[in-house]
Every structure is written in C-alpha cells, then in structure tokens.
Amino acid sequence: MEKQTVTIYDVAREAAVSMATVSRVVNGNPNVKPATRKKVLEVIDRLDYRPNAVARGLASKKTTTVGVIIPDVTNAYFASLARGIDDIAMMYKYNIILTNSDENGGKEVQVLNTLMAKQVDGIIFMGNRVTPELREEFKRSKAPIVLAGSVDAEKSQPSVNIDxxxxxxxxxxxxxxxxxxxxxxxxxxxxxxxxxxxxxxxxxxxxxxxxxxxxxxxxxxxxxxxxxxxxxxxxxxxxxxxxxxxxxxxxxxxxxxxxxxxxxxxxxxxxxxxxxxxxxxxxxxxxxxxxxQPLYDIGAVAMRLLTKLMNNETVEENTVILPYGLMKRSSTK
CATH class of the missing domain: 3.40.50.2300 (Response regulator)
Incomplete structure (x- = not known):
C-alpha cells in the first residue's frame, strides 16, 4: 500500500494551528512566535511533511543546504568571497541558498529566520556588523554559523578574516x-x-x-x-x-x-x-x-570550517586569520 502524502492540513491539525501559520513557518515569515514555530517544526518532523524539495532532508535532519547571507550582492568584495564558498560547497555536495540583506539589520534577522525555517544545515554570514538582535538569533540557531570576512568583536561565532x-x-x-x-x-x-x-x-x-x-x-x-x-x-x-x-x-x-x-x-x-x-x-x-586579502580563500576556508561544524568534527581554531599583503600600484608614489 502506498504511503499517503501528508498535507499542510494534517500538519495544521496536529499542531492545533491554522494552515496560514504552517505556511508562515515553512516560508520563513518572521511573524510567528518562537514557541509556535518550534511546535510546528516538531510536527513537520514527526509527520515527515515535505512542502517541497527544500524540506526533503527533514527525515534525516539534513537538507545538504547551506544558507549564505550577503550584505550587497553587487559589491565585488562579497562577490569574490561567494565564489570561494560556492566552489567548496560543490566539492562537499552542498546546495547554496544565497540571500541579500541590503546591509539592513532588520532584514538580516528576517533572512536568517527564513533560512532557519528552510532547515538549512549551516549558515555563512557576511555582513558589516553583528547587531545584538542578530547575536540573539545566532544563539537560537540549531545550525552552525560561520562569519566570512565579517568581524565580531565578541568573538562569539567562528570566523575567517585577515588581521x-x-x-x-x-x-x-x-x-x-x-x-x-x-x-x-x-x-x-x-x-x-x-x-x-x-x-x-x-x-x-x-x-x-x-x-x-x-x-x-x-x-x-x-x-x-x-x-x-x-x-x-x-x-x-x-x-x-x-x-x-x-x-x-x-x-x-x-x-x-x-x-x-x-x-x-x-x-x-x-x-x-x-x-x-x-x-x-x-x-x-x-x-x-x-x-x-585572499578573498576567494576567505570564502573557501569559511565553507570548509562550516562543513566540519555541520559534521561535528573537531575544530582546532574557531577564529581563522589568513595572511594579507600590500599591492603597490600607481595611486601611491
């Protein structure tokens, strides 16, 4: 006998919430109470509800998807980092969801929630500032988070940078x-x-x-x-x-x-x-x-560090500092 497909209706009934709420959780809408989100995700997990390909890994607790938060996709600095991330992700067979946060603190929290709702296995954050709100969200995240080319004065997150x-x-x-x-x-x-x-x-x-x-x-x-x-x-x-x-x-x-x-x-x-x-x-x-700066390497090393954290491998050094240089061209004497 064929296994019956679990629908959004089944999840809503089990979790005792509306279908709209389930939909909001699945789509990463931030307007859901944390307790409600947790309850809905538990039901989704238990019933093995698969809204689409994104959730196909819920049963195994792994989606082989990594979220990348980039402040400005048009900035050449972040674009070079993203290339390094992408190449290593492909090597380790991870898919990437790239999100643009417009260097906006509120939007960063929102895209982070969206990625978590998509059940990503890990997140790489590239942003110019780690706000207290963001740090709170980082703490709540079950998925490991690595900062690439972003500094966190409190050093509470694994990161890859230069000095x-x-x-x-x-x-x-x-x-x-x-x-x-x-x-x-x-x-x-x-x-x-x-x-x-x-x-x-x-x-x-x-x-x-x-x-x-x-x-x-x-x-x-x-x-x-x-x-x-x-x-x-x-x-x-x-x-x-x-x-x-x-x-x-x-x-x-x-x-x-x-x-x-x-x-x-x-x-x-x-x-x-x-x-x-x-x-x-x-x-x-x-x-x-x-x-x-070894831009490509910063991205690549951050992604490699993330794969180790996602697979619970031991990590010697949480803060990785890569070498920098000085390239003298014609704008200086």
Whole structure:
C-alpha cells in the first residue's frame, strides 16, 4: 500500500494551528512566535511533511543546504568571497541558498529566520556588523554559523578574516613613509565594528608609531558608494589632507576620480590606498594601491570550517586569520 502524502492540513491539525501559520513557518515569515514555530517544526518532523524539495532532508535532519547571507550582492568584495564558498560547497555536495540583506539589520534577522525555517544545515554570514538582535538569533540557531570576512568583536561565532588592524597600520605607514603628515581616514559607517574597532585602530596605531597626532578632522565617515567618495574632494582639500586610506574599493574609486576632476594629481599631489583589492583597483586610472586579502580563500576556508561544524568534527581554531599583503600600484608614489 502506498504511503499517503501528508498535507499542510494534517500538519495544521496536529499542531492545533491554522494552515496560514504552517505556511508562515515553512516560508520563513518572521511573524510567528518562537514557541509556535518550534511546535510546528516538531510536527513537520514527526509527520515527515515535505512542502517541497527544500524540506526533503527533514527525515534525516539534513537538507545538504547551506544558507549564505550577503550584505550587497553587487559589491565585488562579497562577490569574490561567494565564489570561494560556492566552489567548496560543490566539492562537499552542498546546495547554496544565497540571500541579500541590503546591509539592513532588520532584514538580516528576517533572512536568517527564513533560512532557519528552510532547515538549512549551516549558515555563512557576511555582513558589516553583528547587531545584538542578530547575536540573539545566532544563539537560537540549531545550525552552525560561520562569519566570512565579517568581524565580531565578541568573538562569539567562528570566523575567517585577515588581521585588519595590522593591515591598515601597514598601509598607513606606507603613506607616512612617503612624507605625508596629514592622512585622511575614509570609511563606511563608524558603528560597524570593522571600521571602528579594527580599521580605525590600525590607522591610529600607524600615526602613534610615527609620532603623528590623531586629528578627528581627518576622519570621514560616509557610505560605501562611488558617489559618496566622489563628493568628498572639497572636504579632503579643506582638511589639508595629502593622502587617504579608504575602507572600500568602490568608495576609493570615487575619492580618486573626485580628486582628478578637481585637477588634483594622483599620486603627485594626493596618494590613495584602498583596502579590498577587488577587480576595481585595476579598472581605474591610475590603478589603485591596496591591502590585498585572499578573498576567494576567505570564502573557501569559511565553507570548509562550516562543513566540519555541520559534521561535528573537531575544530582546532574557531577564529581563522589568513595572511594579507600590500599591492603597490600607481595611486601611491
């Protein structure tokens, strides 16, 4: 006799909730009380209800699916990481669900819930900040979560990065060695740990080591966009800066072109060094000097670390720091 197909109606009846609630749980809608979600998922598990291919692994408790949360799918930095993640995922026969969180804290919590409701076996999070709300969700997650190219000052999650403090310090020292006394620090929002607790720390360290005074007037907080960088020229000139360290390649391209439009010669009158060494550094003129990061490797190592955690293998080191370099091109002397 053929086994009868379990329907959404059966799940709703067993869990004593409406079909709409079951549907919300299955589709990862955040408007479900945690206790209700738990109850519905238990019934789904027990009845072996398979809403579609996504849930086919519920019986074995494994879906061989990994969720990847990316803040901006159009940013070359995150796109390069995603390639590394994807290749290793394929090697270990995992499917990927890629979600875009628009660098929006509320949306990050929502996509995280969506992925959990899809019963993913693990999650790779790439975001510019780990908010307290997000940290709470991380704690609730049964699936392991690895941060790739994202910093968590509390080190509560496994992560793969470079030493951002040392890298920025070395980049800024390079500008100081070229005789620059007033170096601008241009970055995205300062409430992001990567900017405030890492990059700015590296910048301050380089100044201190060289006996230069830190001046807040040389710190520019803006958006990670080309337009934002382009608009900075008058402020950089007014501050008397002769060089800049920039925390994002697209932003740096904007800074450089804004200077060039104002007839300021790069690198003759103003040097620019950027931080991610994405393809953009080679596409602009002059080509941009940059901190180099093994972007593909950060993604690949994060995915490999996740496979170990998903299979309960022992992990020697939860925080993986990969080597960085400094690529000198034509935007510095």
């Amino acid at each position: 951002y403090v040392a890298a920025v310090a070395e980049a800024v020292k390079n500008l100081i060695d070229h005789g620059n006394q007033k170096i601008a620090f241009v970055s995205g929002p300062m409430d992001e740990a990567i900017n405030h607790d890492y990059r700015l720390k590296g910048y301050k360290k380089a100044l201190k080591d060289a006996g230069l005074t830190y001046d807040e007037k040389l710190v520019f907080e803006t958006d990670y966009t080309y337009k934002a960088g382009q608009a900075l020229e008058p402020a950089l000139t007014a501050a008397g800066a002769t060089a800049a360290f920039v925390g994002d390649d697209e932003l740096a391209a904007g800074v450089m072109n804004g200077l060039t439009d104002a007839k300021i010669d790069v690198p003759g009158d103003f040097e620019v060094i950027t931080s991610n060494d994405t393809k953009l550094t080679e596409l602009v003129r002059p080509k941009m000097s940059s901190i180099t």
